[in-house]
Amino acid sequence: MEEKQELPQGWVWTRIGEIAPTSSGGTPSRSNPSYFTGNIPWIKSGELGDGYVVEYSESISEAALAGSSAKLFPKGTLLIALYGATVGKVGILTMDAATNQAVCGIFLPEWVELKFAFNYLFSLRREFIEQGKGGAQPNISQDIVRNTPFPLPPLPEQRRIVAKLEELFSRLDAGVAAVRRAQALLKRYRQSVLHAAVTGELTRAWREAHPAPAETGAALLARIRGERRAQWEAAQVAKRGGQLPLNDAWKSKYVAPPGPETSGLPELPESWSWATFEEISERVTVGFVGSMKDEYVDEGVPFLRSQNVRENKYSPIGLKYVSPTFDESISKSRLEPGDVVVVRSGSVGTACVIPDTLPAANCSDLVIVKQPKVLPEYCAYYMNSVAKARVNAQKVGVALIHFNTQAQAAMPLSIPPLAEQAEIVAEVERRLTVLDALGQTLADELKRAERLRQSLLHRAFTGRLVPQDATDEPAAALLARLRAGAAVPAKAAKGKRKAKAEPESKQLSIKL
Incomplete structure (x- = not known):
């Protein structure tokens, strides 16, 4: 002022x-x-x-x-x-x-x-x-x-101002507390939606109306496994210039990704199955780990970091760029639409899908689930819900909390039939859209409350909050x-300590 x-x-x-x-x-x-x-x-x-x-x-x-x-x-x-x-x-x-x-x-x-x-x-x-x-x-x-x-x-006006501020802030704080409670309820409901989605509860009625899926989760997984092996065999033949070996002994060298450890996992709907992220994707890898000194440029290939990965949503806020040359040098960590990226440092386990708006991109130290053969949005829902506890249990590190590619590759994943996956994604998106709108309304209310708080303070210290009294x-x-020395302020004591005062139990009403 x-x-x-x-x-x-x-x-x-x-x-x-x-x-x-x-x-x-x-x-x-x-x-x-x-x-x-x-x-x-x-x-x-x-x-x-x-x-x-x-x-x-x-x-x-x-x-x-x-x-x-x-x-x-x-x-x-x-x-x-x-x-x-x-x-x-x-x-x-x-x-x-x-x-x-x-x-x-x-x-x-x-x-x-x-x-x-x-x-x-x-x-x-x-x-x-x-x-x-x-x-x-x-x-x-x-x-x-x-x-x-x-x-x-x-002095009397100071006291009137304090009393008025406490009265008004008490009401304002009650409103803010109500908004924060509503935000907490929205967060819990969001988690319950995701949990219900990946455990089959959300689509219970849908399954009753569609009792015979064309392809069950187990059949889908078997098909994915078969395609994975066929791709490996094709790659081996290509290495030999298209010439097939004299017998099939070479095929025994194929190592299939191990299935999930299902002990302790919850029971799934009859048409669902358990798999691992390694089984249902091209591969599980990691973004670029190394120094980025002098590598960022004003324009170029988008380079994602953990702050660009929000729950079920890619965020362009704070997006960095690297040159095409540097992108080429770290091609292992390239991203393409449909990849699922998972944060492994900081907000560990948070996942989103790379959108079509990023046809070419690269990334820093993120876990990458390349081109899953189930709907990628479903994979993100799973990571952001029931997988969170499993991720938290596998955190390592001291200064930072890390989640590695091996843990992600072996992570169990519930697999519904493809048709049900599509129904799940549509239903979750519908509900999350409503929740996002409500969340934005609540966030706007908090901003409005803060503006009102500042307005009240400004009125208080410009003499416009309470009336003046000419007799003051x-x-x-x-x-x-x-x-004139008639009033001497108290000074800080040095050295010898006074008797300890009992802390006040009440809290200041103007606490944000």
């Missing part, structure tokens, strides 16, 4: 540093284990959540206070994050606590309502982020905090008393 903005009568522009001292915390040396064996809460910037600070992951000792730059801030201190992804996040201490250097404490005088200042700083987060840009991470300094313009109303003591008089 800019200081040049005109304020109501009785208000005055000041700066945070004019009304309150500030101090950042510090980090005791990790080389001294005794520093982290005490019971003094030590708050880090990631533990500020735009509400009361009631949880913390580490504590420090009295020795740490005495032997480092760490300071003890009293209960009720207003905090703001200075570094990184949490820049501008605010919090209110519910206990005496120390902080690290990424957190700034603001020690307000009694004539500045704590929640008034909290809400004001909360409303400025975007501005703090903008001021912190320029480095690898957005950082702000205490000087920026101290120089932040602060619209100061009379003007804010200028408050500042005059401060400058």
